[in-house]
Amino acid sequence: MRTIDNTTGDRSSAGVSGAVTQGSIIARLERMPRNALQVRARILIGLATFFDGFDVIAIATTLPLLIAKWHLTPWDVGFLLGSGSVGQLIGAFLFPWYAERGGRVRAIALSSGIIGITSIACGFAPTFAVFVALRIVQGLGLGGELPVAATYINEISRAHGRGRFVLLYEIVFPIGLLASSAMGAWIVPRFGWQTMYFIGGAPLILFFVLRKLVPESPRWLAVRDRMAEADSAVLAFERAAKVPLPPVARASEFDEMVNRHPKRRIADLFGPAYLKRTLAVAMLWVTCGFIQYGLSTWLPTIYRTIYHAPLQLALNLAVAASVLGVLGSLVCALLVDKVGRKPIINVSFLLCAISLAMAGVLHNSSVYVVATCCALALGFLASGFITAYVYTPELYPTSVRAMGCGIGGAWLKVAAIFAPAIVSKTMIGGNLDVAFYILAAVPFLAAIAVHFLGVETKGKVLEQLEA
Structure with a gap:
């Protein structure tokens, strides 16, 4: 992170004094208040998340041609x-671990670099084996960027309006999915599958510029006892505010709140304080991975091989599903601070289950x-999926x-490993209806788990939610 001047004048003009x-x-x-630097952070980190979504789903639009190129079996x-x-499973542990020790912004920049360079390399892959190896390495970044980015955006937000602020950032992920599907439907038949991966290399730029343009999370710096840096990071945000700031209030109350709770370790995520939350989170994310990877990545191939749709029609139908995902995410952004996180997740997952059963x-x-049924299912899934990115960080200190x-x-990612194989096996056996029923059961069970094990977080300061 760039050095941010920390002068007495800066602190005084921001209405800050004392230790x-x-x-x-x-x-x-x-x-x-919302300010230009927060918006910049949301845009730049949003670009990383956009291309995370873009590169995740690029395989769906290129898969029919890859099957033909390398004569792939199911x-x-x-x-x-x-x-x-x-x-991605390894990355989901590796980069959050690094973010806890080296910083949120540093971890996001590194994961973006890995995503970008390996995407470009995929476009030059000479064999199926090389392509698979590159996708595994790219998965390190794809698995690590999203959870760290969601953590950072939550930590620079205040309680009032946090859900909407975070979701307006997170909506770039389904937009990335949509852009990948839409661009793939137009680009792949005209310019070849390699072009999609060359475009997906754009996050490499963020590796070089992100730390220079975005401050580190002040909350993380404070927890690490790096108070001078935390002060400088907050000052950077305060200087970006275009309106006079109100007096600093409740600092002693927050100090007491922090002191009441011990500093947590990773083992505490599975201890009495957080076990129910962790189980709810597990079911929530299993559902997102199971449906996203078990259904959306297969859709163009299902439409083409089972229903004998032309390639262009198969890709266009997949785009329609992505459009509903973006619309569902927009609705969530408008409602999440009004009705709460749990109701949106539960209703979205139940409607997703009904659509898949149909x-x-x-x-x-x-x-x-x-x-149509699949598009509705993915639209409802997107509503619950995007809410998970504001809800999950709120559950932990x-x-x-x-x-x-x-x-x-x-x-x-665990669900993503097994879901495609389940769909593949049922396709081989000609039992596509069984695949849809299995897929439908997962969001139904998740809705039950979140309802009984999760806690509502709407409108609360992050530190108030510590168990």
Whole structure:
């Protein structure tokens, strides 16, 4: 991170005086209005998340041509999709661990660099084996960027309006999915599959510029007892505010709040204080991974091989599903601070389960009927999926927040490893309806788990949510 001047004049103009404590850092963040630097952080880190979504789903639009190029069997395809998820599973632990020790922004920049350079290399892959190896390495970055980015955006937000602020950032992920599907539908038939991976190399730029343009998380710096740096980071945000700042209030209250709770370790995520939350998070993220990777990555191939749709139609139908995902995410951003996190997740997952069950019932109908059911399912899934990115970081204290998010992301990747194989096996056996019923059961069970094990976090300061 660049050095930010910390002068007496800066602190006085921001209405800050006295010792810098963890409570004062929290109080200053909670009084701060939305400002240009927050928007910059949301845009730049949003770009990393956008290309995370772009590169995750690029395999779906290129897969039909890869199958033809390398004569892949359904088992080969399942191995390709699953092996990439192995890298993401490792990344989901590796980068949050690094973020707890080296900083959120540093971890996001490094993961973006890995995503970008390996995407470019995928475009030059000479063989199926090399392509698989590159996807595994790229998975390290894909698995690590999202949980750390969600952690950072939550930590620079105040309680009031935090859900909307975070979700307006997170919506770039389904937009990335949509852009990848839409661009793939146009680019792949005209310019070849390699072009998608060359475009996906753009995050490499963020590796070089992100730390120079975005301050580190003040909350993380304060927890690490780096108070001077935390003060400088908050001052950077305060200087970006275009309106007079209100007096710093509740600093002593926040100090007492922090002192009441011990500094947590990773083992505490599975201890009495957080076990129920961790179980709810596990089911939440298993559902997102199971449906996202078990369904959306297969859709163009299902439409083409089972329903014999032309390549262009298969890709266009997949784009329609991505459009509903973006629309569902927009609705969530508008409602999440009004109705709460749990209601949105539960209703979204139940409607997703119903849509998938209907796809199973109607699997012998036309491709348009099945595609409609699948598009609705992915639209509802996106509503719950994007809410998970604001909800999960809220459930854990700053000292282990990134790891809590990483473990959630790891469950997503575990599901992503097995889900494509399940769909592949049922496709081989001609039992596509069974695949839809299995997929439908997962969000139904997740809705039950979140309802009974999760806690509502709407409108609360992050430190108030510590168990």
